[in-house]
Amino acid sequence: xxxxxxxxxxIDTPQLSHKWQVHDSWVRNHCRRDYTDDPIPHVKxxxxxxxxxxxxxxxxxxxxxxxxxxxxxxxxxxxx
Numbered sequence: 001x002x003x004x005x006x007x008x009x010x011i012d013t014p015q016l017s018h019k020w021q022v023h024d025s026w027v028r029n030h031c032r033r034d035y036t037d038d039p040i041p042h043v044k045x046x047x048x049x050x051x052x053x054x055x056x057x058x059x060x061x062x063x064x065x066x067x068x069x070x071x072x073x074x075x076x077x078x079x080x
Contacts, residue, residue, distance in 0.1 A: 038064065041057035
């Protein structure tokens, strides 16, 4: 974690699932290494899972999983 990481709002699973318009269970599953080879970047605090909204790691994860107009993953972000 970098010294400037506190600039990112910390959100929980329901907040992330709301922002991405998916079920909470989808977010929980995609945080597990035994479910996916590329889990959503998160911080585990005991039983609590939190995400740094807007962090470089989360934005890069989104870009890797975004389907481009050509129908390929990794299309990158467009329009923020």
